[in-house]
Amino acid sequence: MTRGSRKSWQYFGLGLAWFYLLLWPLLGIRDGELHFAATFAVWLRVAVGATICFVLYRLGKAGRLDGVLHPLAAARDAVGDAMSRAPRWMLLTPVIVFALAYPMLTNRYAQDVAINVLVYICLGLGLNVVVGLCGLLDLGYIAFYGVGAYTYALLSVHYSVPFWVCLPICAVFAAVAGCFIGYPTLRMRGDYLAIVTLGFGEIVRIVINNWMALTGGPNGILGIKSPGIYIPHFVDGSFSFEYLLLRKLEYLYYVILALAAFTIVAVHRINFSRIGRAFEAIREDETAAELMGVDTFRFKLLAYALGAVFGGLAGAFFAARMRFVSPESFTFIESAMVLAMVVLGGMGSIPGVILGALALVALPEAFREFELYRMLAFGGAMAVMMLVRPAGLWPAARMGKRSDDTE
Amino acid sequence: MAAILELEGVCAHYGRIQALRDVSLRVEEGEVVTIIGANGAGKSTTLMTICGIVRATAGEVRYAGESIRDKRPDQLPALGLCQVPEGRRIFPRLTVQENLDMGAFLRRDADEIEADLGMVFRLFPVLHERRKQHGGTLSGGEQQMLAIARALMGRPRMLLLDEPSLGLSPMISQHIFRIIRNVNEERGMTVLLVEQNANMALKLADRAYVMETGAVVMEDDAAALRENADIKKAYLGQ
Numbered sequence: 001m002t003r004g005s006r007k008s009w010q011y012f013g014l015g016l017a018w019f020y021l022l023l024w025p026l027l028g029i030r031d032g033e034l035h036f037a038a039t040f041a042v043w044l045r046v047a048v049g050a051t052i053c054f055v056l057y058r059l060g061k062a063g064r065l066d067g068v069l070h071p072l073a074a075a076r077d078a079v080g081d082a083m084s085r086a087p088r089w090m091l092l093t094p095v096i097v098f099a100l101a102y103p104m105l106t107n108r109y110a111q112d113v114a115i116n117v118l119v120y121i122c123l124g125l126g127l128n129v130v131v132g133l134c135g136l137l138d139l140g141y142i143a144f145y146g147v148g149a150y151t152y153a154l155l156s157v158h159y160s161v162p163f164w165v166c167l168p169i170c171a172v173f174a175a176v177a178g179c180f181i182g183y184p185t186l187r188m189r190g191d192y193l194a195i196v197t198l199g200f201g202e203i204v205r206i207v208i209n210n211w212m213a214l215t216g217g218p219n220g221i222l223g224i225k226s227p228g229i230y231i232p233h234f235v236d237g238s239f240s241f242e243y244l245l246l247r248k249l250e251y252l253y254y255v256i257l258a259l260a261a262f263t264i265v266a267v268h269r270i271n272f273s274r275i276g277r278a279f280e281a282i283r284e285d286e287t288a289a290e291l292m293g294v295d296t297f298r299f300k301l302l303a304y305a306l307g308a309v310f311g312g313l314a315g316a317f318f319a320a321r322m323r324f325v326s327p328e329s330f331t332f333i334e335s336a337m338v339l340a341m342v343v344l345g346g347m348g349s350i351p352g353v354i355l356g357a358l359a360l361v362a363l364p365e366a367f368r369e370f371e372l373y374r375m376l377a378f379g380g381a382m383a384v385m386m387l388v389r390p391a392g393l394w395p396a397a398r399m400g401k402r403s404d405d406t407e
Numbered sequence: 408m409a410a411i412l413e414l415e416g417v418c419a420h421y422g423r424i425q426a427l428r429d430v431s432l433r434v435e436e437g438e439v440v441t442i443i444g445a446n447g448a449g450k451s452t453t454l455m456t457i458c459g460i461v462r463a464t465a466g467e468v469r470y471a472g473e474s475i476r477d478k479r480p481d482q483l484p485a486l487g488l489c490q491v492p493e494g495r496r497i498f499p500r501l502t503v504q505e506n507l508d509m510g511a512f513l514r515r516d517a518d519e520i521e522a523d524l525g526m527v528f529r530l531f532p533v534l535h536e537r538r539k540q541h542g543g544t545l546s547g548g549e550q551q552m553l554a555i556a557r558a559l560m561g562r563p564r565m566l567l568l569d570e571p572s573l574g575l576s577p578m579i580s581q582h583i584f585r586i587i588r589n590v591n592e593e594r595g596m597t598v599l600l601v602e603q604n605a606n607m608a609l610k611l612a613d614r615a616y617v618m619e620t621g622a623v624v625m626e627d628d629a630a631a632l633r634e635n636a637d638i639k640k641a642y643l644g645q
Contacts, residue, residue: 277508280501287460291496292513293512
């Protein structure tokens with residue numbers, strides 16, 4: 001055993017002991033009594049799992065697993081190579097076909113999860129414009145989701161405006177809200193901006209919560225209409241349109257699928273436009289961007305408003321699908337979740353954000369039995385991610401390497 | 408000859424500390440002018456006041472006969488005034504090519520941009536080799552070249568350079584200084600250069616200003632200053 005490996009085992013042991021100390025007050029203090037058995041049982045499982053992972057890691061590092069890892073790495077490289085050489089439509093077609101056929105293959109529950117994933121994809125991609133492209137840390141993003149949801153809810157309940165008419169209105173309202181919030185806050189940079197956006201996000205929620213006359217306060221708004229479409233109807237040679245409310249889950253799935261597809265295409269277009277380049281320049285070095293003639297304030301406001309648009313669209317859909325909105329859906333934890341998706345998936349990367357949304361919405365559903373430990377697993381996963389893949393699951397091409405990591 | 412840039416009694420403050428005291432200087436069209444001085448003499452602050460990053464608290468800044476004192480930094484490239492900022496400030500995670508594209512951000516003349524791209528690649532062949540690499544992966548000298556090339560992509564009438572030799576080996580600094588001279592002679596571009604390396608700056612420039620504690624203390628032809636006994640002692644180490 002080399003000195004290095006002995007040291008890393010020492011740290012590992014220390015880490016486990018420390019984890020036990022953290023875990024015990026969580027599980028061991030109950031009803032004023034102290035328990036040890038339950039904590040120990042949980043800890044033992046975690047410790048065994050962690051030890052196995054650690055042994056594998058050490059063995060891999062020492063080169064003992066080369067016999068297994070080399071073929072695996074070769075296979076991965078071969079697949080990656082084939083993927084990069086295949087034309088894009090060949091990769092996209094199966095994904096699109098699967099997405100379209102999904103409701104026919106699955107049950108209600110799976111469709112419900114998929115709708116959630118798609119909503120979060122819209123939100124994640126919207127936030128990605130602000131955080132990933134423009135580098136503005138926004139902790140109050142969910143406010144725009146709320147603005148979109150309440151805009152549709154109010155228009156639908158009071159004026160019975162149809163969903164499709166409301167969609168652009170919600171987008172405009174969210175963008176206006178983005179400008180209102182952005183105008184005073186975007187003069188700040190970095191950490192200060194994060195704190196102020198956090199504050200504004202809370203302000204929006206609290207206003208919704210307390211403006212009883214308009215929003216119904218904590219009771220929320222009931223009776224929001226589902227999206228409807230006109231379908232052509234032929235009866236005995238006469239032709240008419242029939243209005244159909246899309247109540248069924250699979251119809252709603254297609255609505256949000258269309259919205260998500262729109263978001264992906266739009267964000268992709270922004271990404272590779274002159275505006276996107278300006279956003280990236282601002283992220284890289286705001287002062288230098290300014291010296292190149294980029295009106296940084298206007299572009300930051302634009303990034304904020306564009307991000308808000310996608311949040312607003314997702315919000316409108318959310319209201320239409322739930323047919324009920326209340327302030328509880330727009331708490332800070334939601335903002336944090338969306339931000340986590342962007343960071344976990346890879347900032348600035350569209351497939352990364354999609355993966356991030358999939359991971360953070362679908363995985364907790366798959367592991368429902370362990371719901372109690374969700375936040376624990378979440379924190380652990382984040383820590384491991386930052387160590388193993390600091391640029392995210394699927395990093396944007398340009399985000400992967402910096403001069404300081406090449407050494 | 409008409410002055411392209413003129414500072415008249417400019418003062419600037421960082422909070423309550425006065426950084427510039429009554430600075431006046433003029434740069435004629437087509438000239439290379441340098442500002443030399445020790446650390447903290449106010450050289451960089453002078454440049455930053457010209458581009459509006461630091462606001463002048465008194466005095467007047469005129470560019471091509473027009474006051475630019477109240478202009479924001481992003482409004483100046485459109486007037487033909489481009490800056491190579493101190494510490495290079497290239498965009499580390501954009502490729503060299505994209506960095507250069509950003510330099511031409513305000514321009515819409517695609518053919519001319521293409522031509523200028525060829526021009527800067529001829530000036531700095533190493534950038535052509537590395538055009539697909541991220542800016543952050545370049546060496547210090549290459550980054551400085553990229554910063555200058557990026558500013559040239561804006562087709563400036565006047566170029567402001569802040570310490571281009573900072574942290575570079577003498578050989579690379581000399582190479583960069585030669586290119587600055589070239590650009591000045593071939594394209595008639597006016598250059599205002601702030602530099603700590605007084606020796607090299609005075610060899611390059613036509614005229615020079617010497618700054619100390621936020622004020623201009625001397626102004627002369629560069630050749631004359633190189634022979635000046637005080638300058639020799641204080642800045643040239645002779």
